[in-house]
Amino acid sequence: MSIFLAALLGLIVGSFLNVCIYRIPRRENIVFPPSHCPNCRQPIKPYDNIPLLSYLLLRGRCRGCGGRIPVRYPVVEAATGVGFAAIVGRYGINSSSLLYLIFFSVLLVLAFIDLEHQILPDVITLPGIPLGLLLGLLLPQARFLSSALGLLLGGMLFYLVAFLSRGGMGGGDIKLAAMIGSFLGWQRLLLTIFLATFFGSLIGLSLLATGLKSRKDPIPFGPFLSLGAFLSFIWGDSLIGWYATFLR
Ligand SMILES: [Zn+2]
16 A cells, blocks of 8 residues: 555656756756746646646647657656655655655656756755765664765766766766765665666667667766666665675
8 A cells, every 4th residue: 555655656756856857957946937838838737737647648748739748757757656666665664765765756857867968967966965975874774984985986986987988977977976875875886886887788789789879879877877776775685685695
C-alpha cells in the first residue's frame, strides 16, 4: 500500500520536476507563473495537468493550440513514480527514504537537463554538495567521514579525467560527481562511477554501431552518473555483496 502511494506521489512530484527541467536552464522562476504550454504560452488548466493521464487523454497535444507536448513529460512523470516506489519499497518510510526521494528528484532533473542542453546547472549541483555533507551529519547512521571522502574523491577523479581528456568531461560532471559522493559516501560513489561507465559505454557503443550518433557527437555523461547513483542506493548493498562473494 505505501509503495502504491509512493508511486502516486512520484507522479505528482514528477509533474513539478518537468517544470524544473524546462525552466531552470532558461533561468525562469520554477514556482511562478503556473504551468503553461511551451508552444502557445497558454496556462494549462488543472484538469489538463493530471500526470500521465492528461497526456494520454489529449494524445500528447495541447488543448489550446494543438502543438505537440514533448514525450519527455510523461516519461519524467512515470520515471519519478517508479523511482519513488523503488525507494519506499527498499527503505520504507523514514528519514533515509526522505533523503533518497529528494536526492533522486535532483538527479532526475539534472539527467534530463543534461540530455536536452548538455549542461548540469551550478544552481543545482553546487548547493547539493554541502547539503549532502549536512545530511551525512544529521542522519542516524553517522556517515560524515564517508561523505567528505566521497566529495573529495568524486571531485578529484573527475577533475583528473577532465584534465586528461581535454574537455571530454565537463566541469558540470566534476560537480555532479562531488555531489553524488557527498550524498552517498565514497564506497557507493565508486560503485556509481563503475555503473555509469558500464552503461555509458554500452549505450555509447550502440549509438555509434547503429549510426544514430557519430564520433563527433557529444554524449552527455550526467544521465549515466544519475542512473548509476540511483542503482547504487537501491541495490548497492546487494551488488557489493554479490561482487564480494567472488573475492572470498
Ligand atoms: Zn499550446
